[in-house]
């Protein structure tokens with residue numbers, strides 16, 4: 044009660060929420076895996092208020108848990124159970140401060156949804172390429188905090204690659220601000236790239252200057268049937284070469300994922316091609332030339348001759364393209380509706396994807412008879428969501444008991460293949476132990492020293508990333 048009263052004095056009465064039913068949504072994660080408690084939820088609408096809040100919390104050693112669109116898969120925005128934390132919701136810091144067409148840049152506050160930023164760029168005849176299934180609800184602050192990836196990384200990179208500058212509040216309330224649209228700035232340590240991906244443990248990002256691109260006016264999208272994951276890797280190289288690297292997406296979808304989407308997502312329409320064990324969604328785009336459609340058609344003819352592709356549907360309208368993307372982006376939701384699942388966000392060097400799939404599937408089938416593998420995703424980036432769903436008639440407890448042993452063998456496998464156990468979903472509280480296990484001693488020590496230097500009182504999102 045006392046903390047809430049002090050916060051109201053500090054930030055104004057409207058910025059502080061304490062009613063149990065109002066704050067409940069901030070205390071649990073999207074997947075329902077974590078449940079926490081908090082002394083209050085605060086919702087400042089200015090960077091200066093975030094600064095005041097952190098200075099006060101630092102002085103009083105009160106933990107602060109930054110909170111965006113709450114779409115974390117790793118419990119990164121859920122407070123601990125002890126009720127001592129303050130949840131800092133950024134949703135009212137939601138202005139587009141500037142769209143700067145000449146510099147191909149946009150300055151957005153942390154609480155803007157990703158879709159808001161995409162739309163603001165489009166209205167200025169520019170393009171912001173980060174694209175995720177949750178783009179209507181996830182927020183730029185969370186995208187930055189987790190270095191989000193998605194379906195256009197292949198061509199445009201992850202959030203780090205798309206950021207020119209940030210404004211962030213450090214643990215003691217100091218405001219670091221570098222929002223100029225500079226492509227080049229070699230003046231000392233890169234605080235921007237240190238804070239991006241730090242999941243709110245080193246500072247709270249309040250705004251960012253993001254890169255924009257020429258709008259892709261010509262887009263060619265196809266849904267392909269493939270005999271194998273190895274064919275997908277060969278196809279990836281063929282399409283990159285044939286299109287002078289204008290391939291923006293290359294997503295792999297197994298037959299079982301398509302079937303789940305067709306069963307559970309009523310708006311999705313199954314593409315009309317011969318049944319196949321694997322499918323790929325590929326997209327080429329060009330800001331200038333409409334020859335891109337012909338480039339795709341010719342490249343796919345070559346791919347068919349080489350046996351890399353067995354059947355093809357090329358989208359003939361925006362509605363058809365939207366349907367293909369709906370299928371891909373609905374896989375997580377279809378999986379959720381189909382029942383419990385064990386998720387692994389794995390990355391390996393692209394050429395090792397077939398080995399990851401073959402060995403990973405054999406391990407999962409052996410260890411989890413109650414489940415079936417549904418591995419899909421950003422094959423062009425070497426990143427697969429290697430998920431295992433519970434079979435309908437299977438025993439829920441037996442399935443759940445497989446979680447730890449399956450995780451161990453899969454993460455050991457990616458370590459052997461020189462990969463990552465967290466490609467794009469972060470560490471949060473879910474993967475703390477995994478980071479401790481797989482990161483080198485040198486890396487862990489440097490990370491702990493950085494944390495100690497920037498947040499000596501440990502108030503910033505404690506229990507996330509590092510213990």
Ligand code: 2HG
Pocket residue numbers: 176193372374375386387420428430
């Ligand atoms: C995607 O690529 C998301 O669809 C979610 O990263 C993946 O649910 C998943 O495992």
Ligand code: ZN
Pocket residue numbers: 193420421428467
């Ligand atoms: Zn993904």
